[in-house]
Amino acid sequence: MTVAPDFHEQIIAILPKLRVQALALTRNRASAEDLVQDAVCNALSAQESFIPGTNFAAWMHRILRNRFISNLRKRRDTTDIEDVPTSAFATDAAHEDRLALKELGHAITRLPADQREALVMVVVHGLSYEALAEATGCAVGTAKSRVFRARRQLETWLLGEAAERREGSRTAEQTTRPEGGTRTTA
Amino acid sequence: MKYVAMTQRKDKPVAVRPPKKRGEKAFDLWLQRGLHELFDDIAKEPIPEELLNIIEQDRKN
Numbered sequence: 001m002t003v004a005p006d007f008h009e010q011i012i013a014i015l016p017k018l019r020v021q022a023l024a025l026t027r028n029r030a031s032a033e034d035l036v037q038d039a040v041c042n043a044l045s046a047q048e049s050f051i052p053g054t055n056f057a058a059w060m061h062r063i064l065r066n067r068f069i070s071n072l073r074k075r076r077d078t079t080d081i082e083d084v085p086t087s088a089f090a091t092d093a094a095h096e097d098r099l100a101l102k103e104l105g106h107a108i109t110r111l112p113a114d115q116r117e118a119l120v121m122v123v124v125h126g127l128s129y130e131a132l133a134e135a136t137g138c139a140v141g142t143a144k145s146r147v148f149r150a151r152r153q154l155e156t157w158l159l160g161e162a163a164e165r166r167e168g169s170r171t172a173e174q175t176t177r178p179e180g181g182t183r184t185t186a
Numbered sequence: 187m188k189y190v191a192m193t194q195r196k197d198k199p200v201a202v203r204p205p206k207k208r209g210e211k212a213f214d215l216w217l218q219r220g221l222h223e224l225f226d227d228i229a230k231e232p233i234p235e236e237l238l239n240i241i242e243q244d245r246k247n
Contacts, residue, residue, distance in 0.1 A: 008241050008242075008244065008245040011241055012233070012238070012241060015233050015237070016228075016229035016230070016233075017229065019228050019229060019231075020225045020228060020229050023225060023228050024225070029228065032228070033234065036237070037234075037236070037237050037240070040237060040240060040241065041240065044240070044241070044244045100216075100220070101220055101223055101224065104217070104220040104221075104224065105224055108221075108224065119221070120221060120225060123217070123218050123221045123222075124221050124222060124225045124226070124229075151213075151214065151217065154217060155210070155213050155217075158213075159209075159213065
């Protein structure tokens with residue numbers, strides 16, 4: 001199999017998105033940089049397995065995600081990723097001064113990693129649910145559900161009782177239609 | 187009043203999911219802005235030289 005001539009250019013082009021995905025998963029900038037580098041090394045080693053013309057972004061996001069899961073399993077003996085200090089997540093001093101944003105940054109770290117990743121990839125990257133499903137190796141319905149649950153969980157945490165009351169009225173609806181409405185763009 | 191069988195009605199189907207309430211929309215908009223503020227910075231930061239060197243080295247080989 002021939003390797004696409006622009007394989008390396010494609011890696012360089014997707015690096016910003018990989019960094020965002022890595023930060024969403026790890027909640028820690030230093031860990032995110034390490035994860036991106038590990039994923040790039042894995043991709044370079046496996047470049048022969050990439051089929052030119054297929055979805056490079058999804059292929060690359062899956063490599064990073066698999067590497068994250070692999071690292072997580074290795075570290076589980078010594079460190080629980082959920083115990084990473086939340087203060088490591090937001091490092092920009094300007095952001096720290098803004099209470100609402102700080103609260104959001106804190107709440108984000110409390111979400112399960114798969115929901116956090118899904119929310120960020122849809123809202124920040126603008127991925128469609130179909131692209132998210134391909135990039136994370138899950139069903140489209142699962143991708144939708146992760147984003148929906150992340151949004152509503154944040155709303156409950158950040159807005160408190162008002163959101164909980166609304167959530168209560170939606171519960172029956174979600175029970176019968178768990179995947180929510182159709183959405184093609186962020 | 188004339189009754190029409192369900193199969194003969196030409197009404198548009200009722201939406202299964204109700205439209206988002208104002209509060210929910212406002213929260214989603216705020217969340218979108220907040221997530222961009224939290225995550226856009228890392229995407230805009232320069233790529234570490236070490237990482238670029240790894241990629242370039244592989245390209246040459």
